[in-house]
Amino acid sequence: MGEVFCFIGERFADLQMLRYQVPCFENLNLRQKKLLYYLGEAALWGRDILWDQNGAYNLRIRRLLESVFVYYPGDRECEEFRGFVTYLKRVWFSNGIHHHYSYDKLEPGFPSSFLHEALTQIPKEYLPLCEGESLDALEKTLFPVIFDPDVMPKRLNQKDGDDLVETSSCNYYGADVTQSEAEEFYARQKRMDGDTRRPVMYGLNSRLEKTEGTLVERVWRCGGMYGSALEHVVEMLEKALPHAENERQKEVIATLVDFYRTGDLETFDRYTIQWVKETEGDVDFVNGFTEVYGDPLGLKASWEGYVNILDNEASDRTRILSDHAQWFEDHSPVDARFRKDVCRGVTARVVEAAILGGDLYPSSAIGINLPNSNWVRAEHGSKSVTIGNLTHAYSQAARGNGFRQEFVVDGETLSMLDRYGEVCDNLHTDLHECLGHGSGRLLPGVDADAMKAYGNTIEEARADLFGLYYMADLKMVELGLLPCMEAYKAHYYSYMMNGLLTQMVRIAPGHVIEEAHMRNRALIAYWTLDHYPRAVRMARKEEKTYVEVLDYEMLRTAFATLLREVQRIKSEGDYEAARLLVEEYGIRIDASLHQEIRDRYQRLDLAPYKGFINPRYTVERDSDGEISDVHIEYGESYTEQMLRYSREYDTKL
Ligand code: ZN
Numbered sequence: 001m002g003e004v005f006c007f008i009g010e011r012f013a014d015l016q017m018l019r020y021q022v023p024c025f026e027n028l029n030l031r032q033k034k035l036l037y038y039l040g041e042a043a044l045w046g047r048d049i050l051w052d053q054n055g056a057y058n059l060r061i062r063r064l065l066e067s068v069f070v071y072y073p074g075d076r077e078c079e080e081f082r083g084f085v086t087y088l089k090r091v092w093f094s095n096g097i098h099h100h101y102s103y104d105k106l107e108p109g110f111p112s113s114f115l116h117e118a119l120t121q122i123p124k125e126y127l128p129l130c131e132g133e134s135l136d137a138l139e140k141t142l143f144p145v146i147f148d149p150d151v152m153p154k155r156l157n158q159k160d161g162d163d164l165v166e167t168s169s170c171n172y173y174g175a176d177v178t179q180s181e182a183e184e185f186y187a188r189q190k191r192m193d194g195d196t197r198r199p200v201m202y203g204l205n206s207r208l209e210k211t212e213g214t215l216v217e218r219v220w221r222c223g224g225m226y227g228s229a230l231e232h233v234v235e236m237l238e239k240a241l242p243h244a245e246n247e248r249q250k251e252v253i254a255t256l257v258d259f260y261r262t263g264d265l266e267t268f269d270r271y272t273i274q275w276v277k278e279t280e281g282d283v284d285f286v287n288g289f290t291e292v293y294g295d296p297l298g299l300k301a302s303w304e305g306y307v308n309i310l311d312n313e314a315s316d317r318t319r320i321l322s323d324h325a326q327w328f329e330d331h332s333p334v335d336a337r338f339r340k341d342v343c344r345g346v347t348a349r350v351v352e353a354a355i356l357g358g359d360l361y362p363s364s365a366i367g368i369n370l371p372n373s374n375w376v377r378a379e380h381g382s383k384s385v386t387i388g389n390l391t392h393a394y395s396q397a398a399r400g401n402g403f404r405q406e407f408v409v410d411g412e413t414l415s416m417l418d419r420y421g422e423v424c425d426n427l428h429t430d431l432h433e434c435l436g437h438g439s440g441r442l443l444p445g446v447d448a449d450a451m452k453a454y455g456n457t458i459e460e461a462r463a464d465l466f467g468l469y470y471m472a473d474l475k476m477v478e479l480g481l482l483p484c485m486e487a488y489k490a491h492y493y494s495y496m497m498n499g500l501l502t503q504m505v506r507i508a509p510g511h512v513i514e515e516a517h518m519r520n521r522a523l524i525a526y527w528t529l530d531h532y533p534r535a536v537r538m539a540r541k542e543e544k545t546y547v548e549v550l551d552y553e554m555l556r557t558a559f560a561t562l563l564r565e566v567q568r569i570k571s572e573g574d575y576e577a578a579r580l581l582v583e584e585y586g587i588r589i590d591a592s593l594h595q596e597i598r599d600r601y602q603r604l605d606l607a608p609y610k611g612f613i614n615p616r617y618t619v620e621r622d623s624d625g626e627i628s629d630v631h632i633e634y635g636e637s638y639t640e641q642m643l644r645y646s647r648e649y650d651t652k653l
Contacts, residue, residue, distance in 0.1 A: 007396040009613050010638055012089050016607035017362070017638045020393040022615055024282075024309040024352045025632050031243050032283050033630040036307055036354055037617050038240035039285045043305030043357035045232040046287070047095075048651045050303045050358045052226070053294065054096035054155060056171045057145045059653055061097060063128035064142060066646055068115070071122045083110035084118075092642045093362055093611055097146065098155035098169070100363050101609060105153050112147045156296055164296035172300040174209030182208055182297060185215050198375045200265035203299035205289045220289065221263030226303075229651035230260050233287065233305075245281035252278050256287060272371035276380050282310045284351070284383075286370065291359060304358035314350035314388050317427070320479050321434045322347045328435050328470060333560040338571040340441050345434045348384040355614050362611030362638075366390045367433065384433060388426070394610065395422045402604045407502050408493070409539060409546040416490045420483070424491035427481055428467045435470075436463030440567050450573030454582045456516035458570055461523055465563035468495065468524075472556045489552045496536055496555075497547045499525025504594050505601040506608065512587045523586035524562060530585070532558040545596060613638050 009017030051058040065088045087108045094100040144151045152169035165179040186202050206217035218225040244250040255271040289301035325345030369384040408414045476482040499521040535554035539546045569577045620629040
């Protein structure tokens, strides 16, 4: 008997650490394992870049805190030290001093006097002092950043009307650069390039600063800003190169190296095009300046890296859906005028993450669709992946945590969810991504942006409803995607429970629903509750509110009816109908129900945010120094891993 793998790591503050398994690693041959190993090293070497992007003092603060953690000679059980450790763990998790999700500055949870006392007891050589700097000067610089809530309060400020560049403390712009200056700078770059149909990603890989009153970009490249980290990334990419699985993959890696050396954004576009076209290899990766959510102007990309392995078996699922895309389009309940004559599904690959780095670590996305350049996507398409081993880790961790026991109406429904919940979740995601978004068409002359601010919610509702409708189709069982005609009921129940009740736990009291996916789920659930009282209702048991599904087949009719309407709205560009639907069902929350759900959730004491501990890869070498085997280990703790990364991937930035 093998050991039982433990998905659950430690819990602190509002965070739960998880572990993920990489079963597909064992299917790789030695050459592929070497490729994966070096790409993994390249993903880890970019860590410090992200820390610096998230805030100018983050790396020094990390070094300071780690020194105290390792060398503090005092009482390590006292309340202050424990508060300090929790703070350090949160800083590690956020890759900086601001919360990874809310972007608010983390509260230290211990007094500055404790840190001062601790620092005086630590040998000077272990402190991150600059040349000639005294401890006193170090504290003067870093203590306000750590302890004063008014200094750098928010990493990313998106409040309309503020100068977003000046009020965001991320490190993408020099301290004296204003929003209008930055906007004008990039508008001018675009004008100078003329009306090109293939614009580069302006500003993607640089910090914008002022030198003697003039705006200049400090480009992130070898020999430039972040050069010391990028040299290491490049070294590992070059070691990966000879083990590439095919010629195109070689080209991808070589062009990426070229981009890191030059910082040239046209080279970056060339690289992403080659990357999109490379679909033959089992091992794939993302490495570079990728997502722009962390920049208030949405131009500058945070560094991220990960490596994945194709899960062939699970990818059959998405391949089957794509191959039958036309059948699904032809049989959908929407008006024939709004259907596509020729429909091509998107093949989303299901992969296993092998290592997570940069902005994907420790908190990670579970689905990734790249590249982000609009014209590259339009002309060359995109690659979409679902990271199956991370979703599996989430669902394993959720087992027995008490959440379903608290909110599901009865034991029968509960065991149905335990049996079919995960297979249904995966399938619904695939239907949504591979078919839902790509289905349907606009009537001629209808503006794709006609829905304006309601566009995202309507589009997500359309994709979700398409998936919901087909989950209950006999075709799912015939294609081998669901085990039986009962399974879909598990998903219908959990979808309604989430939309009507449990997703509210993520909304603060007194607030409304803002995020498009959440609005869409509320819209579908509350519209259905309102229009189909014989299919679903709210039930009260022992002072608690539950969702009760009375008729699953009728629920499907409800979804079909709403899909028909939502597709009509989209196809005709009926803004007013979209507005009414979203405003009526998608936004508002009943205050007393909200309070009840939050109270029940709080009593479960679950961490709202989760992140992952990476596996560790070690190599054996033969007498020539060539790798003769690669091993994977899962035993490392969160703290061990963070300290090791700081030690082994220190880039002296
Ligand atoms: Zn979507």
